[in-house]
Amino acid sequence: MAKILISPGKYVQGKGVLKEVGEHIAKLGDKVLALSDPVVLDLFQEEIKEGLKDKDLLLESFNGECSKNEINRLKELVEEKGIKVVIGIGGGKTLDTAKAVAYYAGLPVAIIPTIAATDAPCSALSVIYTDEGVFEEYLFLPSNPDVVLVDTEVIAKAPARFLVSGMGDALATYFEAAASSLTKTKAMSGGSPTMTALNLAELCYDTLIEYGLVAKKAAEAGVVTEALEKIVEANTLLSGLGFESGGLAAAHAIHNGFTVLDETHNKTHGEKVAYSTIVQLVLEDREPELIDGVIDFCKSVGLPTTLADLGIEEINEDDILKVAKASTVEGETIHNMPFAVDAQMVKDAILAADRLGR
Structure with a gap:
């Protein structure tokens, strides 16, 4: 059996790097869907907008479950708006949803975790639940995220x-x-x-x-x-x-x-x-x-x-x-x-x- 190592295309970590996200996704596309849960939006909306000020940005609130219905809702939104890159900002379910939406839409994805609670942000995997939060299946993705960006100032506030x-x-x-x-x-x-x-x-x-x-x-x-x-x-x-x-x-x-x-x-x-x-x-x-x-x-x-x-x-x-x-x-x-x-x-x-x- 062959030995294989897989990894994200780029990993960025440091204090305040959320405000620099635009330059790190520059090659991925200019029309961006940024998916984030309401709590994260309340806390970091200004930093997100600052980081993506040079992009055509659509900020979208995550509904709370990485479910097939939520993934399909967002996929339709991505196609309707002509989005070129998906960004997930938040905890594990938000990030997994962003990965899944990007996969089904055939788009690149950037992942921005706001907590350092698991090793999932870098992975080629999404965990799918029902709308009620019951585990349904693993979605194994063909590639890891294109960019993973971790702002340690954000992590320290959690x-x-x-x-x-x-x-x-x-x-x-x-x-x-x-x-x-x-x-x-x-x-x-x-x-x-x-x-x-x-x-x-x-x-x-x-x-x-x-x-x-x-x-x-x-x-x-x-x-x-x-x-x-x-x-x-x-x-x-x-x-x-x-x-x-x-x-x-x-x-x-x-x-x-x-x-x-x-x-x-x-x-x-x-x-x-x-x-x-x-x-x-x-x-x-x-x-x-x-x-x-x-x-x-x-x-x-x-x-x-x-x-x-x-x-x-x-x-x-x-x-x-x-x-x-x-x-x-x-x-x-x-x-x-x-x-x-x-x-x-x-x-x-x-x-x-x-x-x-x-």
Whole structure:
């Protein structure tokens, strides 16, 4: 199998770069649809207009769900207005909608995340929901966004929990890519992990451990520091390239398993992934010093290390087995691990990780 690395056409990050977006999309087109949710429009409308002052701009409010109806509504608008480039500005569902609309309309797309809570902005993927917010399907796109632009001044103004959640999502990147590389599993790139992807994933982990806590303090203060810049890059670019071209394994599958329990629904994606990463390390029988180090990091920045932290106050082993069974269904990424994994193994690892976290 060929080794394949995929990535956005251009990645731009820095303080105040939202006001420079026009120059970074100059080659994509002059007639722009900028899709943003109402909250983001209220906060950053002037910066968006300043950045796109030389463009023929249509500002459009996102309806809240990345659904087929919303995608079709916007596709019709794009065609009616003769739009040449789509820009998504906001959180994950806004960005995924912009990607999908651009894909179906055959247009380039620029992505501007306003939080650093996941590694999704750089990816060639949209998650499609019903109008009611129920997961429907993954839309795998033929290419990554043409431009990803991250204004760290905007990121710093968001609640610090989002940045920490992004660290939780990014924490899994190296360990999942390392496991996938042993089995030479096909990643979302369409090929097996490249040496580049694995090294980027490792750099992502090292950056989190070294700068995560300091960056959280900067986010709590609402200021941009070099540590915050490093963590935003780790959460967004390093983790994005690492997971997409390095591969997924147990941690994200176990995250998916936890979604069967209502108690976990008020936890973010990254918070559940962080705990699931500890479970993967237990499954792999990693060195105690490494597991302790990951747990200490999670505690330092406020990521979950126990089931109680995930909202599971009363441990019911039957419920944990339900999580384990959902984690190990056919086709889940847990089967990318370099050894066979069954539900009983996952259940035991979940309970063992909880004890270690205490």
